[in-house]
Amino acid sequence: MSPRRLLALCGAVLLAASCRWGGQDDASGEPPGAPTGVTAEAGSATSAHVMWNAVAATGAKVNRYEIYRGTTKVRDVPGSEHMVDITGLRPASTHVFTVRARGTDGRLGPPSRAVRTTTPGAGPADDSPPTPPAAPHGRPAGSRAAQLSWSASADDRDVVSYDIHQGGKKIHSVGGDQTSTVVTGLRPGTRYAFTVRARDAAGNVSPPGATVRLTTAGSASGADGPAATAPTAFRAVSQESGGAHYLALTWTPPRVDGVITEYELRLDGRTATSLVYGGDAPRDRAAYRFYLGREAGITHRVRIRAVLPDGTWGGFSAERTVTTGGRR
Template sequence: MRGLSLLPSHLLRIALCAALVPVASCGWTGTDEGNGGSPPGAPTGVSAAAGTATSVHVMWNTTARAKVYEVYRGTTKVMEVPGSRHMVDVTRLRPSTLYVFTVRARDAEGRLGPRSRAVRAKTPAAVAADHSAPTRPSAPRGRAAGSRAVQLSWSASTDDRGVASYDIHQGETKIHSVGGSQTAAVVTGLRPGTAYSFTVRARDAAGNVSPAAPAVRLTTPGTDDGRATAPTGFRATSHRADGAYYVDLSWVPPRVDGEVTEYQIQLDGRPATSLVYGGDAPRDLATYSFYVGRDAGIGHRVRVRAMLPDGTWGGFSAERTVTTGPGR
């Protein structure tokens, strides 16, 4: 018998943790048969900005395997949104009040991941009898920031009581919000080689909304063939320990907006295991080592791909061939 079939899943995990190259302090969680996979990770990139005197806009990066997101105000769950969304307006708040928000992801099996880091936002004071909307934002501009993000900017609106926030729309859909003191935003989670149209509206503390600024039309560069999202510098070697052979991998994580916390290792054309980082994921160099059997002279083909922050798989790295060394 050869390869991964030599050990059952629970012994394979022990063998992996005994490998010479430590990976995430053996704190990874895989998708072995019998444990049903791991729950989603904590959402990253969480932000909160007051939209009006009684609402706060909460945003986060898409999390792999999330079926539902739960949004908490303090310890109270206030909203649930489907996994296809990564923003929400929390309403019915009090003016002039500081709030703390966290987000958790829940998968299709109902397993809850850990809470995100806490973010704070303070609602502005209420304004009585305000029916005057802010002026339209002017001079909107934009540029692509890589193949999956754009940078937008505009000139500030004016309002008799002050601008509380700016809403960014993609077509007819609100996709982002920033505080009234900001006149720029980065929109992430886009696709390479795709045309987009963005507009900006100003909002005051009473919820009055300005007309939309002229649309900014941009096309992200590149093609969605996976090359822009594939790990680079991929290397594969083999070592022997305790009478068994291991494949040692290293690669440079793809440069994408957001944090890459999950990878799939493919061995001989088939998925071998998933690597999920429970803490801080590597940004400059990732390493991994796994058991492949006890026989020398066995060749293996191996490659790796990343789960992107938008919840989709990126492109595969270059494929490498590695052969277990001579017996000793």
């Protein structure tokens, strides 16, 4: 075989191999990961509100989320959303939910951890709705979130949940003992109208409270983000163990429309590490310990921020100064 013909043949083989490899790369990309931060709360005696965090785009782009009760799929939700109401449940029963993400390539990711909620009993016949939530108030929380609050509604029995509506669409629900929330996933520089309704165990829904109108900040709202989405009560203390110095941190997670499962720790103005909770993420008080080194007398500045349920960054906590070998 002549050298010229051999080179042509090799080129054809390499081209075919390249095409095959390109196809394999496209097909071998990872499917979407398992949704994190999944929660389920009873919305009435026959419904539950299921929420989860948006799946990061490390694998295939999410086309939709599939919600399962036990082993049965009960709902499909567009990939742009991360919450849904499941209706038609039995009263006074425990229900188990998982969420899976399906990519645009059709592949289904692994299930989330299972979460449980118990619907209240239906009780005697009840056709009296709660009173409307009073004194609703809202303010923008940066460019992509809004902080809402209201006064508790009254009911002849109990308020089980509050529904938050944006325009005519329900976008969120919180427990009946909660009178504030931070709604995420909004657009910068956009005007919104929110209303809040109370719901009792029988599913009776109150008239809406007064409409809350606000405009989110423009996209250039500052790198530190809004205080409403920042961890609060942030504390940092130097600890010593076996001749090594550690940074002991505690904080209260921001109360937003979902569960915070990931944080970024900034040390001396640079990203030091990411903290990701694989199981149950703390909702009331969080703690973490970080290795600093073996030298005493070194001063560090530290602060943290959260990845919000919609996948965007929340605001930074207050900055703390700590010296190794010292208390703060």
